[in-house]
Amino acid sequence: MRIRGIGSPPLAASLLLLWLLLAGSLALGHWLLGAILALLVPRWSERLRERRARPRRPWTMLRLAMLVLHDIVVSNLQVARLILGPSSRIRPGFVWIPLEIANPYGITALASIITMTPGTLSCDLTEDHRYLLVHCLSLEDPETTVAQIKARYERPLLEIFPS
Numbered sequence: 001m002r003i004r005g006i007g008s009p010p011l012a013a014s015l016l017l018l019w020l021l022l023a024g025s026l027a028l029g030h031w032l033l034g035a036i037l038a039l040l041v042p043r044w045s046e047r048l049r050e051r052r053a054r055p056r057r058p059w060t061m062l063r064l065a066m067l068v069l070h071d072i073v074v075s076n077l078q079v080a081r082l083i084l085g086p087s088s089r090i091r092p093g094f095v096w097i098p099l100e101i102a103n104p105y106g107i108t109a110l111a112s113i114i115t116m117t118p119g120t121l122s123c124d125l126t127e128d129h130r131y132l133l134v135h136c137l138s139l140e141d142p143e144t145t146v147a148q149i150k151a152r153y154e155r156p157l158l159e160i161f162p163s
Contacts, residue, residue, distance in 0.1 A: 012038040055105070057159045064156040068113055071152070075118040082119075082138055093139030094123070097132045097146055101154055106161030107132070113153050 019034035020026060055061060082090055101107055107129060111122035114134055124133035136145060 008042060011042050015041060055160050056162065060156050060159045064153070064160070067152060067156075068116065071117050075120075079118040079137060089138065091138050091140065092136065093142070094133055094135050095139060095142045095145050097134055097149055097154075099130055099132055099154070100150070101158050101161065102129065102163040103161035104129070106157045109161070110149075110153055110157055114149065 015038040016031075016034045019037055020030060023030040023034070099107065099110075101110060107125065111125070111132060114120050114122045114132075119137040121135045122132060123135050125131070134145075134149070139145060
């Protein structure tokens with residue numbers, strides 16, 4: 001939802017709240033400055049974007065969000081078990097993920113999801129945006145890791161962010 005002159009009210013409200021949290025004060029001056037910034041920053045930064053994100057399929061987004069939350073909890077437990085267990089079980093490694101997704105917002109979402117999930121970290125993206133380098137805390141089978149990332153995260157993102 002966009003309102004002329006304000007842009008996105010949820011974004012403006014988020015910026016105002018963030019400003020108040022950073023300021024650590026609810027004084028009137030902070031409210032006024034935060035409101036001015038909340039109105040101006042989105043308008044100024046809009047020009048910097050090459051193109052807008054046009055996500056689709058809200059139910060797919062919701063399912064992906066629930067899957068990512070589940071994977072974060074499970075991965076936390078797996079990483080804790082690895083770290084607290086014998087160090088011989090830790091086999092770090094890198095794997096290149098070939099990307100089908102071409103939308104820059106989709107690639108960013110995929111890299112962020114991978115980084116948020118404990119035990120994995122997005123490290124690099126080739127200049128042609130066709131491969132994403134991922135570091136895994138324990139890389140048992142690279143082909144399985146690639147297949148899991150593509151099936152669990154990239155496939156839904158292809159629906160959400162079509163090229």
